[in-house]
Amino acid sequence: MQKRIWIQSMCLVISIMMLASMLVACGGGNTVNNKEEAAANNTGTGEQDNAGNAAVKGNADYKGEFVLWTWEPEHPTALAAFNEKYPNIKVKRVNVAAEDISKKLQTTIASGGELPDVVRIERGQKAKIFDMDILENLETAPYNADKSILFDYDLATFAKDDHLIAIPDDMSVAGIAYIKSLAKQYFGTDNPEEMEAIFTNWDVFIEKGKEVLQQSGGKVKMFPSLGDVNQTLKGQRAEPYFDGDKLNVPMLTSTVTDLVKFRDSGIIDKLDQWTPAWNATFGGEKYIFAMSPVWMPQYVIGPNDKKDDRWALMVPPGGGFIRGGSSHGIPKGAKNAELAWKWIEFTSMSQEGAEAQKKDGVFTHFKKAYEDQSFTNWTWRNFGSQDIGDKFFVDISATTKDMPENINDLVLDDVMNIVLQTLAKDDSFGVEQALDRIQKELKAKAPKIVWE
Template sequence: MKQLKKTWIVLTAVASITMVVLSGCSSSETSTTNTTPATGNSASTAAKFGGVPTDLKGTIKVWDWDEAFLKRMVPEFNKVFPNVKVEYTVVNNGDFMQKLQSGIASGSDVPDVILGEMNYRGQLFDLGILDNLEKAPYNFAKSELLDYLPAILTNAKGELVGVDQSITPAGLAFRRDLALKYLGTEDPTAVAALLPDWKAFIEKGKEVKEKSGGTVTMFASFDDAYRVIREQASKPYVTGTNINITERFKQPIETVFSMRDAGILGKYESYTPGWNASFAKGDNIFYPMAPWGAKWNISANDKDGIGRWGLIAAPGGSYTYGGTSIGVFKDSKNKEAAWAYIYFCYLSDEGLAISYKEFGNMPGIKSFFEKHKDWLDAGIEFDKYFKNQNLSKTFFEKIVPTVKADPQTKYNAIVQTAYSSLYPLWMKDSSISAAAALEKLKGEVKNLAPEVSIK
């Protein structure tokens, strides 16, 4: 919604695409608190596990929005670390940052393991509360990550402050039945060939609109199209308090407005009940999709959709979609135990066998794709929704090679907040031009952050 060498320094990090989010990065569950006691040490025959003593003692707090993951993973963790007590709280990802800031302010309730969903990751990193994972007691090597990941896991000081729960290189999921009816093919390779760029995508969208009498659109939402095209154009655009909105967002906004004006975008707002229902309804062909999307978007919203979906790279290249970083609170009194939890869940052979195979969380470490080709070949449970198209191999072979991502600061989050407040009107009011929307975005960012200089 998701094998490694046994030496700390050569361990490689797992990521997550979340999301979350953004998403696999989201959950509608309300906050509840659970305590999982230590269990038997059935898997701990060696003195250390990945460089961490298995007789480590302590209690750690974990906040997460994926209760199913916690219930499955924590007991397995305690088989290796029986004396580490994991107190976990299920927190809706939309409430996470506010709850965290309240805990920091009061000094009474801050988790040892801190999640950073992409929408607020830059804001989280700028708080300065996360430990540098390249230093002791973690000693994790940044070079082990896929090349695009350090940019979105590093704070403004250049410190690596998280590993990824699941990588989020993204493409487009599509309804095979609708593609066959309106594009003439359901084969992913053939569909991708029909859509080499966004100009071709718009022209095909016009054909779909005419054939369907306007009842079927290419994307379900203005926001779906924008998030794809925005992230394809990824580049650093924040330097200190200087934000270059024109250079970064002019082209994405113009392209999406062309889609809007061509009538090929649906009227849903992303992550609303109507948008969720549209996956099964069948009035839109394409949706953004990262690895977590097979669980959190497709299977969750189209329960009868086995065999109904396909996956292609997006016209114009890959992009990131959501994602969740996992870091350690710098003032934690149990840093080794917190890292043991992160290592087990997201870096170890034992944890990845669950996180990847059962939850579809795709790791973000170079060595995984070299060492576990058999895992990739075997596919994952959610492939069945895609007519047994191998999702992991499609992501790794066709989407990962061109992905890139913006470095994250609090101003990235502010720009996203400004956009989110504006796009519903842009979607509905066709009298608003792309140029006017760009200026409005600049103004709203300035309102939210008066100290910045905007181009």
């Protein structure tokens, strides 16, 4: 009897041991996942476990120096936060002007020189650099970029062949700002939401502008430059201007037609953008509106208008758009690509990085951070107590779209600058003349472009 009980007990023990072995074998993947999860907060070194398996790297295991080409001084709070998380990674900054980045990349490749581990890319140079086909696919190992954490409008803009090759850094979503006293005088309100309810589309904007022109005796206009209108309409266009080398002529014609309509209404002045005269307009009271990307209050309106609480921000007719902004890419074959990626990932794709960057006056594209109202809260002296962060990152961002561009868009930009100057100063220069001039200039500058 006792022997039978003993045999039954042994069989039970053996069965339990076999079941445990099966569970361990089936659950091996969870063990790896748990290691990775634990490593996310690990600042120690990656040593072997008792079984001799290589442990997941801790933050301190990333050691060395990576080279960054950039024109901006690195943001001190973000850099300090990065150094705290990755104490053994150093950043070697090489100063290269924004407009010189693409040329320096080309000359370095031609001479057989060493490319940087990461390069800052200004939006105006982006299409040219993307076209060089020198940047890593950041969705593959060892980067494995999760594009779902960025804004939807980022995905096509920073991709090539349907995969990310650069990560956007600073927010460049744009609305329009206005001088509150002038809005109150001519529209009866200076409240942003009430202004948005008035200006439901650009046709209404033009008609209201004509009323302002009449009431002010021609002294007050809506925008100081036709260039401001072009940047806005370009950002809001429904389709890209190019499909490869084929120009979307109907889309371009629509933009040019609208520009002529604005010009002929008399509500837009003839100043050129980014000139001293144009900069001075922000401190005056001749123009009600100003194009306003995220960086405008701090870097343009503020320096040119010393008075507080004069401005307000609103969603433009037609919704938000993108103006400017930079991104970071990793050249193929970069020696310290893994270290460079840790820096991009932290500063542009994490909550910690978003909070640190905000303290430096930079808002990143890490989408989840904007779900917290305390994060979006941002005021600027020229806008008084208005929460322009909420307006930019909630109201305007919700209506924002972006268009992919290629190297032909850069040629078109140069041509449009020529045409805009003529449009602004010659009232007889209409849609047909403008399109003829654009076609001739494009043919001379880029014969490969197909006009259909």
